[in-house]
Amino acid sequence: MTTLFIAEKPSMGRAIxxxxxxxxxAPGFIECAGGKIVTWCVGHVFENAAPDDYDEELKKWSFDALPIVPKSWKLLPKDSAKAQIRVIKDLLAKATNVVHAGDADQEGELLVYEPLEQLKYKGPVQRLWLSAMDDASIDKALATLKPGAATYPLKTAAEARSRVDWLIGMNLTRAYTLAGRRAGGQGVLSVGRVQTPTLGLVVRRDLAIENFKPRDYFEVFGTFKVGATNVRAKWLSPKEGAGIDEEGRLLDRKVADALVAKVTGRPGKVSAFESKKQSQGAPLPFSLSALQSAASAKFGMSAQKVLDTCQALYETHKLTTYPRSDCQYLPDSMHAEAPTVLRAIAKSYPALAALAGRASASKKSGAFNDKKVSAHHAIIPTLSGGDTSRLSKDEQQIYDLICRHYVAQFFPDFDYLQNSVEFETMGEKFAATGRQVLKPGWKEVFGASADEEDDDQDKQAIPTCSKGDSAPCVKAEVAAKQTKPPARFTEGTLIKAMANIQAFVTDPAIKKLLKESAGIGTEATRASILETLKNRKFLETKGKQLISTPAARALIAALPAVLTQPDLTAIFEQRLEEIRQGASSDEFLTKQVAFVTKLVGDAKGSSVSVVAAPQYKCPICDKALRRIPKSPGGFFWGCSGYRETGCKGSASDKNGKPDFGSGGAKPSYPAKGSSSSSSPKPAHRPAFKKK
Structure with missing residues (x-):
């Protein structure tokens, strides 16, 4: 009797x-005691066939061939994995049962079932569900194998996602690329179910910023003497009055100056005072999205770098649990493991040994909640810890964040007095709030960084007082302000936006439906989507900021809103969640085929004008040149800034390129003889190259 374990990758196989x-x-597998054999995949060993693998005629892109809808879906072995596929095939022929040991998510579920189904294995399957790669976690998972049927719906959902993404990507990329070429464009206009609405978020944010018109307004502050303490309070503007806008902002400087003159040096009194004792629990442990957002803000780390670092901490160093989690909570049962985890932190990580030693393992924070745990739990340190001396700087920073958020769960709440006071003088009202720390609690774990988000005014001390107490206004001042546009996206805030996509949906019914959804994309794919958009020259980085390129803006403007808004793909994720819970994928796939067919038809009648890379620069203003159809036939190259600035930079067309010999345009790629190639290189690889 032979039990065959199939892991997702060699390192996982060796750990098991x-x-x-x-x-x-042995080459490709390890024999173990008791008739057990461990082998592994090397990521996906099979992949979806390309269109021309179904029909050689599909090598040529044409509207006549669209939409492409496989009658029977094909998977083909990856060239790089053929040797390992042979190993798995030989071992399956001898196996009496299989233990599926892929990653504990839907992609991991599909990844191992692909060779099982392609190699026609018909025997029983059990599931090894690993949340961490340390010895204690592996032993625990080996002792509690799940039946294969318990997690098989994850495979169905992953397969449905893969097929629909293929349908949308292959068909709509071809359709809109062909529409773009008809208008004189070049290159491939890549369209994706998640990638395109994500790009739409950035483009719309950038346009809102660039079209924003700042508005001057003024705030008036008065300093009131309460006993021996000066308290700075902000003027409470009336809902209506001279110089007041609809949001209660004071727009008239003369009114502000008059107010300062009116109250300065005048007697005043306390018109209201309230003091409340407040308690605040520790911030939750991390999901991957929350960690990516925090690391972007704190360290400027890219989403992909955070994912790669988490993967190394999980797989190589065995210091943290499964990284691709969408959950910030922990099962109630894991509270019993707290003493062991805290000891592991203290032993592995000297910088936190003292804090871990002071933590009270008996305290049960709100993070332990079975009702809020999904297929995975939050990312936390492992039961057995490990060697932290070999960590890189990035690994050290991420491990530190993960550990502190876990240790904080076992510190007391942050207790403080929230004092609120209102002053009145000369018929005008001013208000201030302030905190008085009673017990720092978990904030000790984070040090000075715990107070970074506190408002300056909240930090001032407000003494205990009573209504009617004397409080003269010793001085007043005007602070000139301007309304601000929304902030540009960073990788961290864009990941957060993808995870909380309901904030960007306008339809109330859809917003309500999505309130508890997982957003667009998955914890495992969001970072790669951002990398794809950067690699395709749709997004550029400037410091921490992500900024859309001209090609991205033109593409989003040209595509139908249903592809660029988040509503559709967010609803798509809801349907996938239903499949993960056991629903059939057939109806879902049928509807997606109809959707793609309609959009292909729309694209056939559209004309998409997009400046596609490589770009050639206008000799007058340095903006990109566009290839433009002319009457009665042919093309010429004109400045893309013509409508905006009236620039008339142009060049004739020669074989699809600006004719530099005419002395008109100049190329934006390196000149001949430089260290780079002298030929313009396309920004996109061919989207449907045969594997």
Missing amino acids: AARLKPVRN
Whole structure:
């Protein structure tokens, strides 16, 4: 009797084999005691066939061939994985049962079932569900194998997602690229179910910023003497009055100056005072999105770098649990493991040893909540810890964040007095708030950084007082302000926006539906989507900021709103969640085929004018040149800034390129003889190259 374990990758396979008493290493697998054998995939060993794998005629892009809808879906072995596929095939022929040991998510579920189904394995399957790669977690998972049927719906959902993404990507990229070429464009106009609405978020934010017209307004502050303490309070503007806008902002400087003159040096009194004792629990442990957002803000780290670093901490160093989690909560049962985890932190990480030693493992924070745990729990340190001396700087920073958010769960609440006071003088009202710390609690774990988001005014001390107490206004001042546009996206805030996509949906019914959804994309794919958009020259980075390129803006403007808004793909994720819960994928796929067919039809009748890379620069203003159809036929190159600035930079067209010999345009790529190639290189790889 032979039990075959199939892991997602070699490192995972070796870690599992180490707990099963290995007796012989062989190429592609490890024999263990008791008739157990461990082998592995190397990521996805099969992949979706390209259009021309179904029909050679589909190598040529044409509207006549669209939409492309496979009657029977094909998977083809990856060239790089053929040797390992042969190993798995031979081992399956001898196996009496299989233990599926892919990653604990829907992609991991699909990844191992692909070879099982392609190689026609018909025997029983059990599921090894690993949340961490340390020895204690592996032993626990080996002792509690799940039946394969318990997690198989994850495979169905992943397969449905893969097929629909293929339908949308292959068909709509071809359709809108062909529409763009008809208008004189070049290159490939890449369209994706998640990538395109994500790009739309950035483009719309950038346009809102660039079209924003700042508005001057003024705030008036008065300093009131309460006993021996001066308290700075902000004027409470009336809902209506001279110089007041609809949002209660004071727009007239003369009114502000008159107010200062009116109250300065005048007697005043306390018109209201309230003091409340407040308690604040520790911030939750991290999901991947929350960690990516925090690391972007704190360290300027890219989303992909955070994911790669988490993967190394999980897989290589065995210091943290499964990284691709969408959950910030922990099962109630894991509270019993707290003493062990805290000891592991203290032993592995000297910088936190003292804090971990002071933590009260008996305290149960709100993070332990079975009702809020999804397929995964939050990312936390492992039960057995490990060697932190070999961590890189990035790994050290991420591990530190993960540990502090776990340790904080076992510190007391942050207790403080929230004092609020209102002053009145000369018929005008001013208000201030302030905190008085009673017990720092969990804030000790984070040090000075715990107060970074506190408002300056909240930090001032407000003494205890009573209504009617004397409080003269010793001085007043005007602060000139301007309304501000929304902030540009960073990788962290864009990841957060993708995870909380309901904030960007206008339809109330859809917003309500999405309130508890997982957003667009998944924890595992969001970082790669951002990398794809950067690699395709749709997004550029400037410091921490992500900024859309001219090609991105033109593409979003040209595509139908249903592809660029988040509503559709967010609803799509809801349907996938239903499949993950056991619903059939057939109706879902049928509807997506109809949707793609309609959009292909729309694209056939559209004309998409997009400046596609490579760009050629206008010799007058340095903006990009566009290839423009002319009457009665042919093309010429004109400045893309013509409508905006009236620039008349142009060049004739020669074989689809500006004719530089005419002395008109100049190329934006390196000149011949430079260290780079002298030929313009397309920004996009061919989208449907045969594997």
